[in-house]
Amino acid sequence: MFSERLMRARKAAGMSMNALGIAIGVSANAIKKYEHGEAMPSSGKLYKLAKTLGVRSEYFFRPTKVALGHVEYRKRSNTPQKTLDRINGDVLDQAELWTELLDLFPDSVRPISKFTLPNNLPETVDSEEAIESIAEQMRKEWQLGLNPIPDMIDCLESRGIMVICTDVNVGNKFDGLAGQINESPVIVVSTTQPGDRQRFTLAHELGHLVLHGRLPDTIDEEKACNHFAGAFLLPLIAIKQHLGTYRQALEPRELFMLKQEFGISMMGILVRAGQANVISSSLQKQYYMKFNKLKWRTREPGTAYPQETTFLYKQLVYRALAEDYITESKAAEFLKMPLSAFHKERKLGMADAITN
Template sequence: MIADRIRQARLAAGLTLGALGEQVGVSHTAIQKYEKGLLTPSSTQLLKLARACGIRTEYFFRTHTVELLQPEFRKLSTFGKTAQDALKIKVVELVEKRVELLGAFPELPFPAFAPPANLPEHITSLDEIDAFSDSVRNAWQLGLNPIADLTDTLEGLGLLVIVADEENPGFSGLTAKARTEDGREYPVVAVSKRWPGDRQRFTLAHELGHLLLEGRLTDGINEEKACDRFAGAFLAPRVAVLQLLGAQRHALEWQELYVLKHEFGLSMTGWLQRAKQCGVITEAAHLSMFKRFSAKGWRKTEPGQPLPQEHPRLFDQLVYRALAEQYISEGKAAELLGIPMMRFHKERQLESSDAVAHQ
């Protein structure tokens, strides 16, 4: 088990055998033997291995293993197989902690994820996706107002949301199923920690679209375009678009799009696209505004304050819930949270975060 974990940690950190050996102070041959189980590292070497790979030593001894089934990446061509494999290991490591925690509860503390009942079985055009999205929102009792915390909403519906620390800009999103050794399965959605909040939210909604639209799109409909349409409609429903922008406009002000971006968590370009999709502006008006938007350099970085990033909170809350119910010990809680015991004790008592940071 330790041998496999060492190899996974090295790959996830993007290190070669030689590079890891150099940081640990052993030869690349020794690292290779560790990974094949032919040599067991000492406790000192395990500490050095953990530091070099950016993980805690408990990772090497974790017994809850998870397999990622049917991983589907949303990525650029620059995000190749090696990078994909490394990211899958990072995601698995985070999912394993969640699965271990969930296994401590006598019953699953949130509903198992399932698409709403009575959704249309077939989608024959992209325009039908707006009504499809409205049906999803209604079934989940989300209304048609902005979704303030999309991550919290999706986690409450039974999705495991992972915000992965992935530097490669070619990675956008990932959907998969996590299966445990005892046969439990959990749907997983992962996004990059490096993106601003509006891109994270659109990616999460896009990945949700893949889960909900699977098997419903008729031949000829591009799945990626369909999921983009779903993401926009899920974040900014047609009713809201028409109410806030008006049924028909000749042009839109940048300030309008900026305000709506921060109200609904959908980018300015996303709102421009929604205005076209809902018939508020014509194709020609959209093209003209998009060209001016691009000329200002806003396609890469939109103006003004960036939207706050999404932060999964359910996991931390469930750790303390399990602790309160005595399903796990203090030591296990600190281990799952990935913090030292002294810091855990202070955070548990809500002592000053500044004092905790200086421990």
């Protein structure tokens, strides 16, 4: 187990065997032997390994082991394997902590419901209209109405989908992925992206969970999931209510205001306006050209839409502490923070308030 975790942590840190060996004062061959289970480092070298790789020493001996399967990456075509290794390592590390945390709770008080798709979803989704319909059906089943979804991460977590936010800084090489952790669905999203892009990624990956196995070979699943994401975030009825049934021109400010309301990019709204036939295809192309000229396709104007994050994991750590399932030391380990910093956070500044 140590050897496998060392290899994963090294790849997650983006380090070669040689670079890691230099950092801790051993040869690359020694690192190779560690990773192949042919040798074990001394306690001093173990400490240096943990410090260099940015993990706690306990990480190497953590009992929980998970497997990430059925992975669908939302990445750029030129994303190097080294980048994917870093993401994969971080995801597995977080997933192991998630699994270990959930296993603390008795089945009778399981804090996360089991994810299930509605029973009455169509077996085949073979057109754009069918994609719109299944997105509307999912919103109806989840009782979301036509209003903006205020928090996509909470929306997914409350229905039994594990959401992992990865801090691995890979520029624009990666947006997210969908997969399974021990047969439970998981969606991973990058914290380096603006909020509207995060939300689209989350909805796109939900699309994979909903549409997989329902599309004919003639429909590209990635494109279908993009369509599903737009329809899930901004339904046709809602966009027609806000923009009207047919327009011969749009103001950029309208798109910006809708972006702030629904959490979908201005470009995404243009796409939805075309799909809803609110604007003609020729007018849509004119706006695409305008966006290109203004470089809005790379960076849209105004303040970026706020990012989302998961609070559920941290809440469950404190719940486990309150129920005496774990100690303070274990809680700090779950949150990857020094015990002294955890003590300070746990007090909520109460000691300072009493002193003052």
